[in-house]
Amino acid sequence: MTVEQNIVTDTIFDLFENQASGPKYRALASALRDGITHGQLSAGTRLPPVRELGWRLGMTPGTVARAYTILTDEGVLVAEVGRGTFVRGEVEKAAPLLIESGPREVTESGDRMVSLFTGRIPDLGQVALVREALARISARPAPGLMDYPTSRAFAPARQVALEWLSDVPLGQVHHEDLVLSHGAQNGISLVMQAVLRGRRPVVLVEELCYPGFRRAAELLRAEPVPVPMDEQGIRPDALRELARKHEAQLLCTSPALHNPTTIVTPPERRREIAEVARNCGLHILEDDSTFLGQARCETYRAMLPEQGWFVSSISKTLTPGLRVGFAIAPRARRGDLRRAAEYGFFGLALPLADLVADLLARQETKQIVRAVRERNALYVRSTVNFLGGHELRWSEEAPFVWLRLPPGWRAAAFCMAAEAQGVQVRAAEEFALRDAFAPHAVRIGMNGHVPLPEFEQAILRLRRLLDDPPEQILV
Structure with missing residues (x-):
């Protein structure tokens, strides 16, 4: 933050401290309004980003943004795309957009939808990195190109994949517990094939969930059943009732970062869910393929060594184009997972597995x-x-x-x-x-x-x- 921005932030802090009690967003809006009226925040002043001001004032970025919105609607502030929020000077208020019937061509910032x-992630060097890795792979001796791939041939890629996931608390894990899949979606299907039994097995999913869970279940003629949620994720009481009622075999969930709501299931709730699964004989498939951060707590695979499965991929962190994911089984069930892959598609193409091993081992990646x-x-x-x-x-x-x-x-x-x-x-x-x-x-x-x-x-x-x-x- 620049010296000027620090001065503005400190000025806003002093103005906010002098406000009467009430909702924080209204108090902040009033403080900004007073500062503008009395000249402490002059026309053209760039206000701090909501996250930085929220940290300084001890409030959430959403609260700051709400105050900015009030004053923007009043015409006191103006938001300029790509630059920030400013005290209004000689800037014309943007005309409201009108809803038309059907799609139209966009002309404000280009003509594309x-x-x-x-x-979707940007290219920050991945394309060059993949091309360089392909060149290295193509130059290696490759007697395996004329044979079907074997489990032993994939061992180096599996070991590198485990190192790639080393910050994830997976419990005791060996590279043979892991299967390379064609993205996380394929990994989900492999786990279901390894777990589900019977003519119409039931798969439990979050009441709002990644659509791939439902699609994989339906392809295997399984019945997806939704489990109610609250602000911490799946409700253990509802999970217990539905697991017993339907004799469910598998729960699919994204506790590290729920898709689509961004809910994070805290450790205590995870332990409650794991206990329900343990008592009901329910397997849990945890998908963290949309989570971009560092692991916060144990996975269900670590909590339930005999019933916990884990799926991830490189699609949201590196590239979706290679279609590479990882499925990890409980130690006692790794043979079932491996057979699901081998019987279904013989495993990844060996050059692709070698490419993954090369990429994921590099510091540049x-x-x-x-x-x-x-x-x-x-x-x-x-x-x-x-x-x-x-x-x-x-x-x-x-x-x-x-x-x-x-x-x-x-x-x-x-x-x-x-x-x-x-x-x-x-x-x-x-x-x-x-x-x-x-x-x-x-x-x-x-x-x-x-x-x-x-x-x-x-x-x-x-x-x-x-x-x-x-x-x-x-x-």
């Missing part, structure tokens, strides 16, 4: 992953800066945010209105089972393929829709 349908995480966090912070005044769930370790829509909006209508303005987002209905209730909410992906100014322009369009829903929606 901005897809925030899913998280780890540096790129850190850069990817930092870039994602930048996009998340920008999103919070614009949308934090609304009911937003977010984490800098997530490639998406979860937005509950204000009264008047329905998810389907909002998605159509957003697409008419050149922005694609994903409705909550896509994360619910077909006949289940879905909240009026949307998931917004962090698209790192889009330059930050263009991304911010897209988020600003969403903000305008949220702040000023058209009359025809309010029925």
Whole structure:
């Protein structure tokens, strides 16, 4: 932060300290308004980013963003895409966007549709790294190119993969417990094939969940059943009741970072869920493929050595193009997992496994992953800066945010209105089972393929829709 920004932050802190008690966002808005009125914050002053000011004032970034939103709506502040929030000077207020029927061409920051349908990571050196690794692999002696791959041939790649996951508390693990899969989705299917038995087995999933759980279950003619959640994730009491009622065999969950809501299941709740699974003979498949941070607590595989399975991938941290993931079985069930892969597709192509071993062992790869995480966090912070005044769930370790829509909006209508303005987002209905209730909410992906100014322009369009829903929606 510059000296000027420090002075502005300290000025705002002093103004805020002099406010009467009440909701923090209103007190902050009042402090900023007073500072502008009395000249302590002059026209053109750039206000601190919401995260930095929130830290200084001891409040959440969303609270700061809500105060900024109030004053922006009043015309006291102006948000400039790609630059920040300023005390209004000689800047014309942006005209409201109008909802049109059907898609239109976008002209504000280019003429392409901005897809925030899913998280997409930018190229921060991965392409060059993969090309260099391919060149190294192609130069090696490769007698295995004329044979079917064997389990022994994959051992070096499995060992490197375990080292790649070394910060994840997986319990006692050996490289033979791990199978290389074609992405996390394939890993989920392999685990289900290894676990599920009978004509119509039941798979429990979170009431809002990654759609791949449902699709994998349906492909195997299993019945997915939703489990109610609260602010800490799956409710243990509901899990116990449904596991017994349906004689469920497997629970699929994303406790490190729930997709789509970004809920993190704390250790105590995890232990309660693990105890239910232990008593009910329920296996747990944990998928952390969308989590971009460092592990916070033990995985279910560590808590349940005989019933815990783990799936991850490199799609959200390195590249989705290689389609490489990891599935890890309980020690006693690794043969079942290996057979599911061998009987299904004989395992990864050996050159691809060698490429994975080469890439994941390199220090440059780890540096790129850190850069990817930092870039994602930048996009998340920008999103919070614009949308934090609304009911937003977010984490800098997530490639998406979860937005509950204000009264008047329905998810389907909002998605159509957003697409008419050149922005694609994903409705909550896509994360619910077909006949289940879905909240009026949307998931917004962090698209790192889009330059930050263009991304911010897209988020600003969403903000305008949220702040000023058209009359025809309010029925």
